[in-house]
Amino acid sequence: xxxxxxxxxxxxxxxxxxxxxxxxxxxxxxxxxxxxxxxxxxxxxxxxxxxxxxxxxxxxxxxxxxxxxxxxxxxxxxxxxxxxxxxxxxxxxxxxxxxxxxxxxxxxxxxxxxxxxxxxxxxxxxxxxxxxxxxxxxxxxxxxxxxxxxxxxxxxxxxxxxxxxxxxxxxxxxxxxxxxxxxxxxxxxxxxxxxxxxxxxxxxxxxxxxxxxxxxxxxxxxxxxxxxxxxxxxxxxxxxxxxxxxxxxxxxxxxxxxxxxxxxxxxxxxxxxxxxxxxxxxxxxxxxxxxxxxxxxxxxx
Amino acid sequence: xxxxxxxxxxxxxxxxxxxxxxxxxxxxxxxxxxxxxxxxxxxxxxxxxxxxxxxxxxxxxxxxxxxxxxxxxxxxxxxxxxxxxxxxxxxxxxxxxxxxxxxxxxxxxxxxxxxxxxxxxxxxxxxxxxxxxxxxxxxxxxxxxxxxxxxxxxxxxxxxxxxxxxxxxxxxxxxxxxxxxxxxxxxxxxxxxxxxxxxxxxxxxxxxxxxxxxxxxxxxxxxxxxxxxxxxxxxxxxxxxxxxxxxxxxxxxxxxxxxxxxxxxxxxxxxxxxxxxxxxxxxxxxxxxxxxxxxxxxxxxxxxxxxxxxxxxxxxxxxxxxxxx
Amino acid sequence: xxxxxxxxxxxxxxxxxxxxxxxxxxxxxxxxxxxxxxxxxxxxxxxxxxxxxxxxxxxxxxxxxxxxxxxxxxxxxxxxxxxxxxxxxxxxxxxxxxxxxxxxxxxxxxxxxxxxxxxxxxxxxxxxxxxxxxxxxxxxxxxxxxxxxxxxxxxxxxxxxxxxxxxxxxxxxxxxxxxxxxxxxxxxxxxxxxxxxxxxxxxxxxxxxxxxxxxxxxxxxxxxxxxxxxxxxxxxxxxxxxxxxxxxxxxxxxxxxxxxxxxxxxxxxxxxxxxxxxxxxxxxxxxxxxxxxxxxxxxxxxxxxxxxxxxxxxxxxxxxxxxxxxxxxxxxxxxxxx
Numbered sequence: 001x002x003x004x005x006x007x008x009x010x011x012x013x014x015x016x017x018x019x020x021x022x023x024x025x026x027x028x029x030x031x032x033x034x035x036x037x038x039x040x041x042x043x044x045x046x047x048x049x050x051x052x053x054x055x056x057x058x059x060x061x062x063x064x065x066x067x068x069x070x071x072x073x074x075x076x077x078x079x080x081x082x083x084x085x086x087x088x089x090x091x092x093x094x095x096x097x098x099x100x101x102x103x104x105x106x107x108x109x110x111x112x113x114x115x116x117x118x119x120x121x122x123x124x125x126x127x128x129x130x131x132x133x134x135x136x137x138x139x140x141x142x143x144x145x146x147x148x149x150x151x152x153x154x155x156x157x158x159x160x161x162x163x164x165x166x167x168x169x170x171x172x173x174x175x176x177x178x179x180x181x182x183x184x185x186x187x188x189x190x191x192x193x194x195x196x197x198x199x200x201x202x203x204x205x206x207x208x209x210x211x212x213x214x215x216x217x218x219x220x221x222x223x224x225x226x227x228x229x230x231x232x233x234x235x236x237x238x239x240x241x242x243x244x245x246x247x248x249x250x251x252x253x254x255x256x257x258x259x260x261x262x263x264x265x266x267x268x269x270x271x272x273x274x275x276x277x278x279x280x281x282x283x284x285x286x287x288x289x290x291x292x293x294x295x296x297x298x299x300x301x
Numbered sequence: 302x303x304x305x306x307x308x309x310x311x312x313x314x315x316x317x318x319x320x321x322x323x324x325x326x327x328x329x330x331x332x333x334x335x336x337x338x339x340x341x342x343x344x345x346x347x348x349x350x351x352x353x354x355x356x357x358x359x360x361x362x363x364x365x366x367x368x369x370x371x372x373x374x375x376x377x378x379x380x381x382x383x384x385x386x387x388x389x390x391x392x393x394x395x396x397x398x399x400x401x402x403x404x405x406x407x408x409x410x411x412x413x414x415x416x417x418x419x420x421x422x423x424x425x426x427x428x429x430x431x432x433x434x435x436x437x438x439x440x441x442x443x444x445x446x447x448x449x450x451x452x453x454x455x456x457x458x459x460x461x462x463x464x465x466x467x468x469x470x471x472x473x474x475x476x477x478x479x480x481x482x483x484x485x486x487x488x489x490x491x492x493x494x495x496x497x498x499x500x501x502x503x504x505x506x507x508x509x510x511x512x513x514x515x516x517x518x519x520x521x522x523x524x525x526x527x528x529x530x531x532x533x534x535x536x537x538x539x540x541x542x543x544x545x546x547x548x549x550x551x552x553x554x555x556x557x558x559x560x561x562x563x564x565x566x567x568x569x570x571x572x573x574x575x576x577x578x579x580x581x582x583x584x585x586x587x588x589x590x591x592x593x594x595x596x597x598x599x600x601x602x603x604x605x606x607x608x609x610x611x612x613x614x615x616x617x618x619x620x621x622x623x624x625x626x
Numbered sequence: 627x628x629x630x631x632x633x634x635x636x637x638x639x640x641x642x643x644x645x646x647x648x649x650x651x652x653x654x655x656x657x658x659x660x661x662x663x664x665x666x667x668x669x670x671x672x673x674x675x676x677x678x679x680x681x682x683x684x685x686x687x688x689x690x691x692x693x694x695x696x697x698x699x700x701x702x703x704x705x706x707x708x709x710x711x712x713x714x715x716x717x718x719x720x721x722x723x724x725x726x727x728x729x730x731x732x733x734x735x736x737x738x739x740x741x742x743x744x745x746x747x748x749x750x751x752x753x754x755x756x757x758x759x760x761x762x763x764x765x766x767x768x769x770x771x772x773x774x775x776x777x778x779x780x781x782x783x784x785x786x787x788x789x790x791x792x793x794x795x796x797x798x799x800x801x802x803x804x805x806x807x808x809x810x811x812x813x814x815x816x817x818x819x820x821x822x823x824x825x826x827x828x829x830x831x832x833x834x835x836x837x838x839x840x841x842x843x844x845x846x847x848x849x850x851x852x853x854x855x856x857x858x859x860x861x862x863x864x865x866x867x868x869x870x871x872x873x874x875x876x877x878x879x880x881x882x883x884x885x886x887x888x889x890x891x892x893x894x895x896x897x898x899x900x901x902x903x904x905x906x907x908x909x910x911x912x913x914x915x916x917x918x919x920x921x922x923x924x925x926x927x928x929x930x931x932x933x934x935x936x937x938x939x940x941x942x943x944x945x946x947x948x949x950x951x952x953x954x955x956x957x958x959x960x961x962x963x964x
Contacts, residue, residue, distance in 0.1 A: 008911075008912055008913070008928045008929060012911045012912070012917075012918060012928070025409070025410055025452070191405060192400055192402055192405035192406040193405065193406050193407055193408040195366060195400075195406075196398065196400060196406045196407075196465075196468070197408075197419065198366060199364050199366055199393065199397065199398045200393060200397070200419060200420040200423050200468070200472075201389075201390045201391075201393030201394065201420070201423050201424065202419065202423045203390070203423075204386075206423065210411075210419075211408055214410050215410070351815035351816065351817060351818075352815055457903040457904055457906070458671075458904075459903055459904070460903060487670035487671055487842070487904050488670060488842055488843075488844070488883060488886065488887060489670060489882065489883055489886055489899070489900040489904065489919075490903070490904065491886070491887075492886035492887070492888070492897035492898070492899035492900075493899045493900075493901075495888070495897055496896050496897055496899055499895070499896065514815065514816070516816070516890065517845075517887070517888045517889060517890050518888055520888065520890055520891075521888035521894070521897065544890065544891065554817060555816060555817060556890075557820075558816040558817045558819065558820040559816055559845065559890060560819070560820075560823070560843065560845030560846045560848065560849045561845055561848060561849070561889075561890065562844040562845045562847070562848045562872065562884065562887060562889065563848055563872055563889075564848040564849075564851075564868045564869050564872055565869065565872075565873075566848070568849075570820060572817075572820050572821055572824055573817045573820075573821070574821075575771075576785045576787055576788065576818070577785070577815070577817075577818075
C-alpha cells in the first residue's frame with residue numbers, strides 16, 4: 001500500500017525533473033513546419049531537384065549536345081518523352097541536365113547576394129548613425145533600378161556568360177538582403193538580452209555573431225529560399241535574351257529562346273523548359289512561405 | 302582609495318526629442334536631471350519611484366550602457382565616466398546587472414549553460430574551469446546541473462530570474478545593479494528571490510543598487526533609500542528614517558498609497574491628485590508642485606535645494622522642516 | 627439575504643482542450659456575490675482567476691477554453707449555454723468588465739468621446755446629441771478634470787491612469803449590477819492605483835454595484851474586498867470573509883502567501899517563503915495541487931484531492947489537514963503557522 005502511495009509522489013517529482021517539453025528551437029521549428037502541407041511537399045521536391053542536379057547529367061538517356069538531324073522538332077513520343085528540338089536533341093534529357101545549371105546559378109547568386117547583404121545589414125543595423133545612412137542610401141539607389149535592367153547593365157559591363165549572370169543576380173540581391181537583415185538586426189539589438197550581453201562586457205563582434213546574427217537567421221533563410229525562385233527566373237530571362245548561357249548549354253532560359261521561332265509548329269520545345277522553370281520557382285516560393293510560417297514566432301497555430 | 306564603492310555626481314541624462322523636420326528648437330526628455338548619491342561597499346541602496354521617474358535610466362547610466370549628458374560616475378575612486386567601450390571592458394567584471402524581465406533578458410536560442418558561461422568567456426576564464434564554474438553557479442542560485450542544457454523557455458519566471466542572477470554573479474562582481482528584479486514574478490516567488498539576493502550579499506559581500514517601485518520590497522531589502530520623482534532625487538536617507546519619518550510630501554504620499562495587506566489597518570491616505578507630468582515638459586520650480594497638497598508660490602518659482610536636514614537625511618523641499626512630524 | 631444574491635457560481639469547470647491534452651484551467655470553483663458586495667479572487671499566474679472571469683462574461687469564444695461543467699447563476703438564470711445575443715445584452719447592461727491594460731479594450735482609432743457615446747447609445751437609447759452630454763457627465767464622475775477636452779483625444783494621448791478612468795466610466799455608464807475588474811490597477815503606479823481604487827469604491831457605493839475583483843495583490847484585497855476566494859492551480863483553495871483570511875488563514879497556501887509578502891513596518895532578516903515553483907497548468911500533480919510545495923504534505927495529499935470544506939461558519943478550505951486522518955499519519959493540530 002505504502003509503495004503505491006509513494007510512487008505517485010515520486011512520479012510527480014520524476015516528471016518535474018524531466019525536460020518539460022524537451023523542445024530545442026529546431027525541434028519546435030520542425031514540428032510547426034511539418035504542419036505546412038504544401039511547403040512540406042515542396043521541401044521534398046526541392047530535395048529531389050538537388051539529387052537530380054547531381055546525378056542528372058549521368059542518367060539522361062540521350063546525349064544533350066549531339067545533333068540528330070533525323071529527328072528534328074519531333075513531338076513527344078515513346079523514345080523522346082518531351083520531343084526533340086530544332087537540332088533533334090532530346091528535350092527531356094536537356095531539361096534534366098539543365099537542372100544542375102539552373103540550381104547552381106540560382107543558389108550561388110542568391111548565396112553571394114545573401115552573404116554580402118547580411119554583412120552590410122548587420123553592420124548598418126548594429127552601428128547605426130552615418131554607417132547606416134551610407135549603406136542604406138546605396139541600397140536605395142540599387143533598388144531604384146528595375147532588377148532585370150540592372151542585371152543587363154552589369155552584364156553589358158562584364159560581358160555575357162553564366163558566371164556573369166551569377167554576379168549580376170547576386171548584386172541586385174545584396175540590397176534586398178541588407179534591408180531585411182538590417183531591420184531584424186534593429187529588432188534584436190533592442191532586446192533586453194543584447195543589453196544584458198553588453199553589460200557583461202562582451203565585444204561588438206561577439207554580440208553580433210552570437211546574439212544578433214542568430215536572431216536574423218530565420219528571416220534570412222525564408223528570404224533566401226524565396227529568392228532562389230526569382231533568381232532562377234532572372235537567370236533564365238537573361239539567357240533567353242542571349243546574355244547568359246550560350247548554346248548549346250542546356251540552360252532552361254536558353255532552351256526557351258531556342259524554341260521561340262518554332263512556337264507555332266513545335267510548342268513542346270518551349271513548353272517543357274518553361275514548365276521546369278515554373279515548377280522549380282513555385283517549389284522554392286512555397287517552401288519559403290512555409291518556412292516563414294514555421295519560423296515566425298508571431299504566427300501561432 | 303575612496304570609502305565609497307560608487308559615487309554618482311550630478312548625473313543628467315537628457316534624450317533629444319525629434320521634432321518636425323523644420324523645427325529648430327530641440328527638445329529634451331530630462332529622464333535623469335541631476336542625481337547624486339554614494340554607495341558604500343556591502344550596503345544596499347534602493348532607488349524607488351513611479352514609472353518614468355528615471356530610476357531605470359539612472360541604473361543604465363551607471364552600468365555605462367548609456368552615456369550621461371552631464372555628471373560623473375566614480376567607481377572605487379576612479380572616474381569612469383569618459384572611459385571608452387574598450388577601456389571600460391575589464392571594469393565591467395566589477396559591476397553586473399539583473400534585469401526586471403526574466404523572459405526577455407535571456408537569449409531564447411542559448412542553453413542555460415551558454416548563458417551563464419558567456420561572462421566567463423568574455424572575461425577570459427580558461428575553458429577547463431568554465432564548466433565547473435557554471436555548475437557551481439547553478440547550485441549557488443538554487444538550480445542544479447541538470448538544468449544546464451535546457452533552454453530558457455523551459456523554466457518558470459522565478460527559475461529564469463535565478464539564471465539571470467547566476468549570470469550576474471559569474472565573474473564575482475562587487476556591485477550588482479538590480480532593476481526591478483522581482484516585480485515580474487509571482488508573489489510566492491518574490492520572497493524566494495529576495496531571500497536569495499540577501500544570502501548572496503552576505504556570502505559574497507555584494508553591494509546592491511536596487512531599483513524598484515514596490516515600497517514594501519524596498520523596505521525589506523535596503524539599508525538606504527532614495528526616492529525619485531521626475532528625474533530627481535527628492536529624498537534620500539536611511540531606511541528606518543525614511544519609512545518612519547519621511548520629510549518630503551511626495552514620499553509621504555507614496556508611503557500612504559501602498560495598500561496594506563491587513564483589512565483592519567487604519568488608513569490615513571494622502572491621495573495625490575492628477576497624473577505624473579511628462580519628463581519632456583516638467584513643471585517649473587519644484588517639479589512636484591502640481592500634485593503637492595502643500596504647494597505654495599515659492600514652489601512654483603524656485604527649485605528647492607537638495608540638502609541635509611541632519612544625520613544624512615537629504616530632502617529637496619522648501620518646507621521640509623515645517624512639514625516634519 | 628437571498629434576495630440580495632446576484633451571482634452564484636456553482637462548481638464551475640473550464641477546461642482548455644488542445645492536441646497536447648486537456649488543461650483544467652478552472653476546476654470546481656464556487657462562490658456567491660450579493661448586491662453591493664466586493665468579492666476578491668486572489669491567485670498567481672496560472673491559478674485560473676482570469677479564466678473564471680472570462681467564463682462568467684462568456685468571453686471564451688475566441689479561446690480553446692470551454693465550460694465543461696457547473697453553473698453560473700445570474701439572478702437565478704444560468705449563463706452557461708445562453709445564446710451569444712442574450713449574453714451581449716447582459717454584458718454591459720448588467721455585468722461590465724474592466725481589464726488590466728485598458729489600451730487593449732479601447733479602439734485606438736476613435737476619439738474617447740465617440741467610444742463613450744457609442745456605449746451610452748447602445749445601452750440607454752439616448753439620442754446622439756444627449757449622448758455627448760452624458761459622456762461628459764460620466765467623465766466628470768470618474769474625476770477627469772477637463773472632460774470637454776478629453777473627449778476629443780485618442781486613447782494613446784491619455785496616461786495609463788486616465789485610460790483606466792475612461793474604461794471605468796464606460797463600464798459604469800449603464801450602472802451595471804456587477805463590475806468584474808481583472809487586475810484593474812496592476813499596470814498603474816501606486817499613487818494612481820490609490821486614486822483608481824478610491825474611484826471604484828465611491829462609484830459602486832452609490833449604485834450598489836457588486837465588484838468581482840481579480841488580483842494578485844493582497845494589499846488591494848485587504849483594502850477593497852468583503853469576501854475573498856483564494857485560487858491555486860485552478861482550484862478555489864480557501865474562501866472566507868476578508869478579516870478571517872488575513873487573521874486566521876486555514877490553507878497552507880494562503881498561510882504561506884501571507885507570510886511571504888514583505889510588510890511595511892515589519893523588519894525581518896529573511897522572509898518566510900513557499901518553496902518550489904508556480905505549477906505549470908499542464909503538469910499538475912494528481913492529488914492536492916499544492917502538495918509539491920506544501921510544507922505539511924502527507925501521503926494522502928499526493929493521492930487524492932481534498933474537498934473544499936467549511937472549517938468554521940462562512941470559512942472554507944480545501945486541505946487534508948482539516949480532516950480526520952488515520953492515526954499513523956503525522957498530523958498538525960490546529961492551524962500550522964509559518
